Amino acid sequence: MSAAVYVISTVTGYVLTSAFLLKYPSLLHRRKKEAFRSRHISHRGGAGENLENTMAAFRHAVQLGTDMLELDCHLTKDEQVVVLHDSNLKRSTGINAYISDVAYADLPPYLCKLGVTFKRECYCEGGDDKRIPLLRDVFESFPNTPVNIDIKVNNDILIKKVSELVVQYNREHLTVWGNSSNKIIKKCYKENPQIPVFFSLHRVLLLLGLFYTGLLPFVPLKEQFLEIPMPSIISKLKDPEHQKRSQLYVQSDGRSFEWNFALDWNVIMGLFYWSLFFPFKPQVYVWVLNDEEDFKRAFDLGATGIMTDYPTKLKEFMEKNSYTK
Template sequence: MCAAIYVLSTVTGYVLTSALLLKCPGLLHRKKRETFLSRHISHRGGAGENLENTMAAFRHAVDIGTDMLELDCHLTKDGQVVVVHDANLQRVCGVDANIRDTPYAELPPYLCRLGVTFQKECFCEGGEDKRIPLLRDVFDAFPDIPINIDIKVNNDALIKKVSELVVKYDREHLTVWGNSRSQIVKKCYKENCHIPVLFSLPRVLQLLGLFYTGLLPFVPLKEQFLEIPMPSIITKLKSPNSLTRSQRLIAWLADTLLMRKALFQHLTARGIQVYIWVLNDEEDYRRAFDLGATGVMTDFPTRLKEFMDRNGISKPQ
């Protein structure tokens, strides 16, 4: 009887302590220093309004007031860091060639028309700018704009060169980098621990495990940005008949587990920003902000800006 009472009191004490620290993490952890806060994030510069990852897309997004540019990086055969999503140029340029095997001067231009990955049956028609830019071009053009860099391949030379460019342009306080793969994020952090990193996919799963077991408030976190999808958008990207019952169930379960206001509030109280991608309609914008996400990543920066203006959503002070 006494043992049962002891166990019950211990468990109760743990639960109460965990709940308190979940609400007030500052009691145990120093809040991370936030050098910038981003509400409005332009995915590949705004792939629904201009050709993705082009200087024209980045300029348009900045002109309408985006808080952050999201982009992707690869390394060419001659060691140039280029801003492009795919490792192979077939989808974006119509040429079956790998970037790693092609010198920068020989990279073909983008096609005139590209599909928008996160908008069903949507294509973007390009203007005159079809050049694949260098990362340094983006840094030169937008010295004060935070940039979110997806390191697309596990390449030590790419990680080192991106770090060198960030340092050269004095952008460690305006950059976040990483990938869904934990090996890449670990290498990024080892290469330059002064550039904030994203949670990798395994770390997101670990984060959820800590949250649902009540251990999260007790565990230190090195990452400063949680960048996650809203799983429910899969039903908008595919026709209902193409999804099996199990796929719909998995999407619902993932959405239920991941889209948690208490989790987002705890992380933001610890100085960890929460970005949700890639949202392209007002219903999802509203849900993300209502859940307490720091920012939303979109292919349509104008659409998101108009939504934020109408609803009085501004950059946090």
């Protein structure tokens, strides 16, 4: 047998085996049980309708019927797990101090008005609730609501204490945690593999490489959630006027698509397509979307859930357009 024939037969066999296992992944991998499925996700509790990461925001989102609360965690000087996005208190409270240097009892309240990170030139004004809450407050108040926890710093004590709280309140089946950092994800999984984790940025890139090289069926994956930004959202936040001027149209089967739609399609579907065949069908969350055209685009592209600062707007859109469970 010549070398060329050997190479061709080997490659053909590999491609066919990979394709077969993509279609029947349970032959190699045990199907994981899905604890919950979330379509409507309130980013920081709904940062466009109430002050972010406050109990008022979480209560409002839960009363609306959100499927999941997304929040961020830090550790105070006296090792209390608090719900807060920034490591420094300046943006949220006006006090230039790091959360890790302040005891919980000494934390200042939120400012009365905060900018909405993922909505240009928009601000949210708060009511009476300006207190930075503890994670245990959220768990006690919403025992049946899934919570998505972003571990904001690479801190072993923080990770351990969050895990202990999840176990204490019997929420391993209602929690997903992690960070874009692969180091933090690894520590979370090592600390408590019973709590589902989402893909870090490093693992997302690895996932794409495995899929397009045909290696994905042979590699076990511990993650159950994909959380990805929509590319067009990033450009919209940077310069919405430039985005409008630079829209290009391409023809495909007689239909016109905006360039940004094509970019979103390539990124989101490249990540989502493989999950159609994988045994545990990971959930794909797109963040952070705050306009109806973006809601529609994400759901039409196949996203299983949308993270938003405006839970009321997303709920009304889903009900009006039948994007319900």
